[in-house]
Structures are given as structure tokens and as C-alpha cells.
Amino acid sequence: MMQYRLIKTAAGHAEIQSRSRPLSRSVRNLLLVINDSQPASYWLEKVQGVTDADLQHLLDEGLLGKATAGSAPAPSPAPSPSSSPAQGQATAPRPASSASPAPATPPAPPAPQALDPEVASLMDVVRATSYSVLYDTLNSQGKAELGLVGGFRFVLEVERCNGLSELIPLAQRFLVQVREERGLSALRRFELALNLAAKPA
Known part of the structure; x- marks a missing residue:
């Protein structure tokens, strides 16, 4: 379901700057982060509070468009040599006895x-x-x-x-x-x- 990929249109980029439309915070979050590196269903799972109808609304408003078949997906960041991506950790739990890397946490504000x-x-x-x-x-x-x-x-x-x-x-x-x-x-x-x-x- 929803395996097609989406890109922001010129109107979508303009809306991010102007914030002129009455979009909810969750829908605006979706517009901010969505790109063609992942299928539409991925972004619906990642952004809390959005539905298929919200995604369709952004398409109907011309803020998003479907990526063409020939367009290359946006590049993903290179994996860190010392650890795997977070999703890899989620699908491959380790036994409690083995040492596993601590989850990444935002640095605390310095003194x-x-x-x-x-x-x-x-x-x-x-x-x-x-x-x-x-x-x-x-x-x-x-x-x-x-x-x-x-x-x-x-x-x-x-x-x-x-x-x-x-x-x-x-x-x-x-x-x-x-x-x-x-x-x-x-x-x-x-x-x-x-x-x-x-x-x-």
C-alpha cells in the first residue's frame, strides 16, 4: 500500500517558507520531511498524527507530487562504521548478556x-x-x-x-x-x- 514515492512541488517548498495555508502541525511536519527516499507509507508511519487523507490533501493542494519513474531516490546517509542504523537495531535484538550500544540520545545542554x-x-x-x-x-x-x-x-x-x-x-x-x-x-x-x-x- 502506498509504495509510490513523493516529492515536494515548487508550491510545497513555497508553503514551507510562507506557512500561508491552514495546515495542522502534524500535516506540516509531513510536508517538511517527506521526500522520495522512501515510499509514502514509510512517512505516514514515521510522522505521528497523519492519515492517508492528509497525504491525499497535500497531493490535491499541489504541495506534493509523485516522483517520476526515472528519478533517483534522495541519497541516504552513509552508515556509521561503529554502529548500525536504528532500524537495524530494532529488527535484530541481542541477548541481554551481550553488550549492545547505548541508544543515541541528544546531548544535554553544556554548562x-x-x-x-x-x-x-x-x-x-x-x-x-x-x-x-x-x-x-x-x-x-x-x-x-x-x-x-x-x-x-x-x-x-x-x-x-x-x-x-x-x-x-x-x-x-x-x-x-x-x-x-x-x-x-x-x-x-x-x-x-x-x-x-x-x-x-
Whole structure:
């Protein structure tokens, strides 16, 4: 059922930016994360609170379209050499006696005195940023820096935040993570995206 794959249309990308239509949060989450890397049924299972009717609504509104037969699916992130993807862990339980890797958990917000100076400097800019600019930047950079699965989860976290008071700690956690995993260049990419998003159209 629903083995066809979907892509966002130009109208779908525009809606993500403008948020002009009265879509529910769960339907908007579906629009944000769906791509042709997996069949439609996969995304219905992954995004809580959506139904076949919601997916059909996005198709009827022209926000999604069916991927053509010749289009290649979006690339999946390369598996980590030290562990398997989460779905592999779910289908192959290990005996209690064998050591299994701890599930990935989001890093806790660092203590202020332990914050990297580069991150601390960029956080000053983040705190002076508007909600819409920070929201858009976290969405775009989360997808760019964290890969398909990590980016999908991060976009949902961004969507669950209510206002700057919740977005700012999430931004700090994100910056700490990408600084450690991807280096100083990741902070520069984030800062550039933040500045571009803040410029008037």
C-alpha cells in the first residue's frame, strides 16, 4: 500500500517558507520531511498524527507530487562504521548478556563555563535573532548538517518548539553538536545562513 514515492512541488517548498495555508502541525511536519527516499507509507508511519487523507490533501493542494519513474531516490546517509542504523537495531535484538550500544540520545545542554568560545560567540547572535529567522535557519541547517535520519528528527524538534525561549536552547545544542562533529566550518555555514535569512527580501 502506498509504495509510490513523493516529492515536494515548487508550491510545497513555497508553503514551507510562507506557512500561508491552514495546515495542522502534524500535516506540516509531513510536508517538511517527506521526500522520495522512501515510499509514502514509510512517512505516514514515521510522522505521528497523519492519515492517508492528509497525504491525499497535500497531493490535491499541489504541495506534493509523485516522483517520476526515472528519478533517483534522495541519497541516504552513509552508515556509521561503529554502529548500525536504528532500524537495524530494532529488527535484530541481542541477548541481554551481550553488550549492545547505548541508544543515541541528544546531548544535554553544556554548562555555560564549558561552552566552546566560537559557539558562545555565535549564540550571542542567535539570541538577538527573530523567531522566524532562527526557525528557518535551524530547519535548513539541520537537514544539511545532520543527514536524512538525524535531520528528520531535528526538524520535528524544531517544529515542537513554542517561541524563542525553546528555540534558543535547541540552537545551542545543535551548534555544540555540529562543532564537535563537523568542525568550525559548520558554525560558519550556520552563521552565513542566519545572516542570509535575516536580510529583507
